Amino acid sequence: MRGITKRFPGVIAADQVNFSVRKGEVHGLLGENGAGKTTLMSILCGLYMPDAGEIFLGSREGTVEKVHIGSPRKAIELGIGMVHQHFRLVQSHTVAENCILGLSDKKMMIDRKEISDRITGIGGRYRIHIEPNSYVWQLSIGEQQRVEILKMLYRNADILILDEPTAVLTPLESQELGRTLRTMAKEGKAVVFISHKLDEVMAFTDRVSVLRNGKNVKTVETKNTDKERLANLMVGRNVVFASERPVFKPRNKLLEVTGVTAQNDKGVTALVDVTFSVKSGEILGVAGVSGNGQQELAEVVTGLRKSTDGTVKVGGVDLTNKTADKFISNGVGHIPGDRIGVGLAGNLPVSDNLIMKAFRSDVVSKGIFLRHDAIRDYSNKLIEDFDVDTPDRNTPVRNLSGGNQQKAILAREIMARAEQGPGDNGLLVAVQPTRGLDVGATEAVRKLLLAQCMQGNAILLISDDLDEILSVSTNIAVMFSGKIMGIVDGDYADISEIGIMMAGGNVNEI
Amino acid sequence: MKIVIESRIETPRIIGVLVPVVSVGLALVFGGILMAVVGADPIETYSAMAEGAFGSPEQWKAGQYYSITETLVKAIPLMLTGLAVGVAFRMLFWNIGAEGQLVLGGVSASAIALWLADLVPGVPESAWVYLPVMAIAGIIAGGIWAVVPAILKAYLKVNEIITTLMLNYVAILWYQYLFNVAWKDPDGYGFPGSAKFGECCKIARISGRLHWGLGIAFVSAIAMWIVLDKTKWGYQIRLIGENTSAARYAGINIGKNIVGVMLLSGGLAGLAGMVEVAGISHSLQEGLNVGYGFTAIIISWLARLNPWGIVLVANMFAAILVGGDQIQMTMGLPGSVAHVLQGTMLFCVLGGEFFQRYRLAVKR
Numbered sequence: 051m052r053g054i055t056k057r058f059p060g061v062i063a064a065d066q067v068n069f070s071v072r073k074g075e076v077h078g079l080l081g082e083n084g085a086g087k088t089t090l091m092s093i094l095c096g097l098y099m100p101d102a103g104e105i106f107l108g109s110r111e112g113t114v115e116k117v118h119i120g121s122p123r124k125a126i127e128l129g130i131g132m133v134h135q136h137f138r139l140v141q142s143h144t145v146a147e148n149c150i151l152g153l154s155d156k157k158m159m160i161d162r163k164e165i166s167d168r169i170t171g172i173g174g175r176y177r178i179h180i181e182p183n184s185y186v187w188q189l190s191i192g193e194q195q196r197v198e199i200l201k202m203l204y205r206n207a208d209i210l211i212l213d214e215p216t217a218v219l220t221p222l223e224s225q226e227l228g229r230t231l232r233t234m235a236k237e238g239k240a241v242v243f244i245s246h247k248l249d250e251v252m253a254f255t256d257r258v259s260v261l262r263n264g265k266n267v268k269t270v271e272t273k274n275t276d277k278e279r280l281a282n283l284m285v286g287r288n289v290v291f292a293s294e295r296p297v298f299k300p301r302n303k304l305l306e307v308t309g310v311t312a313q314n315d316k317g318v319t320a321l322v323d324v325t326f327s328v329k330s331g332e333i334l335g336v337a338g339v340s341g342n343g344q345q346e347l348a349e350v351v352t353g354l355r356k357s358t359d360g361t362v363k364v365g366g367v368d369l370t371n372k373t374a375d376k377f378i379s380n381g382v383g384h385i386p387g388d389r390i391g392v393g394l395a396g397n398l399p400v401s402d403n404l405i406m407k408a409f410r411s412d413v414v415s416k417g418i419f420l421r422h423d424a425i426r427d428y429s430n431k432l433i434e435d436f437d438v439d440t441p442d443r444n445t446p447v448r449n450l451s452g453g454n455q456q457k458a459i460l461a462r463e464i465m466a467r468a469e470q471g472p473g474d475n476g477l478l479v480a481v482q483p484t485r486g487l488d489v490g491a492t493e494a495v496r497k498l499l500l501a502q503c504m505q506g507n508a509i510l511l512i513s514d515d516l517d518e519i520l521s522v523s524t525n526i527a528v529m530f531s532g533k534i535m536g537i538v539d540g541d542y543a544d545i546s547e548i549g550i551m552m553a554g555g556n557v558n559e560i
Numbered sequence: 561m562k563i564v565i566e567s568r569i570e571t572p573r574i575i576g577v578l579v580p581v582v583s584v585g586l587a588l589v590f591g592g593i594l595m596a597v598v599g600a601d602p603i604e605t606y607s608a609m610a611e612g613a614f615g616s617p618e619q620w621k622a623g624q625y626y627s628i629t630e631t632l633v634k635a636i637p638l639m640l641t642g643l644a645v646g647v648a649f650r651m652l653f654w655n656i657g658a659e660g661q662l663v664l665g666g667v668s669a670s671a672i673a674l675w676l677a678d679l680v681p682g683v684p685e686s687a688w689v690y691l692p693v694m695a696i697a698g699i700i701a702g703g704i705w706a707v708v709p710a711i712l713k714a715y716l717k718v719n720e721i722i723t724t725l726m727l728n729y730v731a732i733l734w735y736q737y738l739f740n741v742a743w744k745d746p747d748g749y750g751f752p753g754s755a756k757f758g759e760c761c762k763i764a765r766i767s768g769r770l771h772w773g774l775g776i777a778f779v780s781a782i783a784m785w786i787v788l789d790k791t792k793w794g795y796q797i798r799l800i801g802e803n804t805s806a807a808r809y810a811g812i813n814i815g816k817n818i819v820g821v822m823l824l825s826g827g828l829a830g831l832a833g834m835v836e837v838a839g840i841s842h843s844l845q846e847g848l849n850v851g852y853g854f855t856a857i858i859i860s861w862l863a864r865l866n867p868w869g870i871v872l873v874a875n876m877f878a879a880i881l882v883g884g885d886q887i888q889m890t891m892g893l894p895g896s897v898a899h900v901l902q903g904t905m906l907f908c909v910l911g912g913e914f915f916q917r918y919r920l921a922v923k924r
Contacts, residue, residue: 099564354809375811384809392809395802402795406810409795418791 054103056089063089064100065264071209073108076231076241078251078272081261082284082488087244090261091211095132096125131202132211137194139186145169145197146182149204172203176233191341192223199230210234211242216250217485217514220339221549228254246284246488247517248277260284284489301330304508305351305477310360312350320346322532324360328508330475333499335523335540336512338552343532344512345387348481351510352384353377364477378407381476383463385483387512389452393459396448400440401429403447403458407466436461437494453491456483460498467507478502481512496522516548530554565918579915580862583908584876590908591901600893612886613879627882629770633840635878637662639777640832641856642863642870643784648825650788650865651801653713653818657724658829659853660731661705665698665830666837667735670754670844672697673761673837674743690760695834702830703823705731710822714815732849739844753845763839773835777871780828784867787824797821829853858906877902
């Protein structure tokens, strides 16, 4: 890819980017959020058209020619396949059916035997073991990801792009994925591995390209670099990797969850007899592979989901199965995992989003009326205090970058609680607060959370990112299939023990 | 060179204004072609329509404003029902039932006009008593009719498009039964329709048939603007309309708001029915269900759910309706030309929505 440029109104997502990936290598694509990684790869797989630039592709015969990738279909024809962060699988179909989906086979009848054999063959070659006739909904997230990879291999993809594939995996599964990537490279495929997890990039790749602000920074041989240098390239300054855990004594219990059982949206039990508490000044990290009840837990302790059994107390007040506004008025802030779907109303201006919790209070309203001048001052103050980068408060919030959207949510949740909560001591439920954020924004968000904790608030931190949990939590609870497998002290946490609990294994009381 | 469709990241403000204006213009062109096909001169027809809707300079000189007042007469129920569906649409609650809510508002206001004296002996025969009571009765009836689908939607997730639409026919059939049979005036020489209301049940006239319902419509528009733009409730409605999950997360009770908004929506439509019987017909008779509640859907959509836009578009549509009647009389063209024009306009606006979200770009 040479000189690729893609403009979106107001931003240049990719600016004269050059990128190349060789046959037989795993190539890491590293960069902060908004650096243009996904844009660049979306251009390569035909989802976006570049405003400028050319793409050259080597053929199997060894010739190199310029190609125009006008659609995803064209990209597949050219042997380019992408595994997206959110899987493109039909849950109610089998693995084999998903593999042939969208393929324009001229034959009218489907020869299931032949397809299954081919899948088994590919699986054997790349050591991806999946039963072709099992249904996708029966598979774990890690297995579904393997199906996605299989699907691309089935389509004879020569270039495989994986967009943050390890975000949904346990440490063990990530290692396994790394081995698969190596095997594919050995078999002569070109693999592009998008990530901002430096450890994995170091472990899995042959070369690394770093993007920053839509521009190439550098492409380096992995063996000639290290984590610190890559982080430096990514952010453009030195980043210190240090333990950020707060040091002080937790005080009174602000959240007490006792024996809570709840169902998910499909009516299947998602939480089983969950009991824990979070004290003032404590960060309780909840680790676990996503989909093991963390989402439901967050909803139960913020009033968005009813529990079928057990009690939830906030600051000593019994709020079991009360509505969300009761939780809000009792000082519970919530940073939802789904920023766009739940946390914000994308089309509404930044200011409307900033008052989503505070609009009931006298800060911005009087009686039944909103005070537009107060809203203006309040949102300008929040934008400034929390360093939200936005043209102005009337910009639709969807036009902000992920990091700034998250800062806006944090600003809202922290301030609304300060305005409404009883005193300073409230509970903040943070679900995946740094997912998809770049190093800079992640740092800012974690600092804000820590500051909240230092002020005596309790924080329930739910995250798939084990490093995040380990680096900030006072205590760590590990969830597996709706149960808390154990709670360990953050100071003495052992990553392998946590890993075992995340996979459902039993570890003796620590 | 080829033309490609790209999605817009940001919709320029000008597009929001340009799309409806261009759509209306396009609809007029299409309408003109249609007229030419049936053998009428489009320019002559349009000027006849304009004259029918607004009058001619000679008429104005002679002090005759009949055309304008007739247009305004039609605009009153269109404004009220347009506001009614507009507020529900803001919350993405598809109230297709304004027609039925209007009709029932008219029915219950008529009941008060005809029998309040029997119910409350000694009630003073004053417009200051009768008209407010009739208005409240109309609002309540329309509100109840709208709250039924609201409750079904809020608590049982029943699709409101079906229920509001179906309830129209229930309301209309009841209304027809009442004025044709049950409430038929025994002294009416066999004509369908209730007895005429007393003088205290009539809204005062301004000029011609134009009555002070015009004021009610304008006040309602102002009230709607204040509610939507200036109050916490309006903010909640906006939030629910933009993202229901976010609204729930913000602690807003969605069910309660659906019921509340539909009370307001149905109440406004019911008020429109009351204004029609008290301002124009002065009895319960044929002519309430002439499609105001359905035209209102087009109006509020064209106006992008903005209260002031609804006032503007409602008046424009009234002019088209009255103008359409005019060409029927003077040029022998079918009056349904007006409906064709309205339909084409909506068609163009809905098509124009595309350009709000996408743009055409020329690529080499």
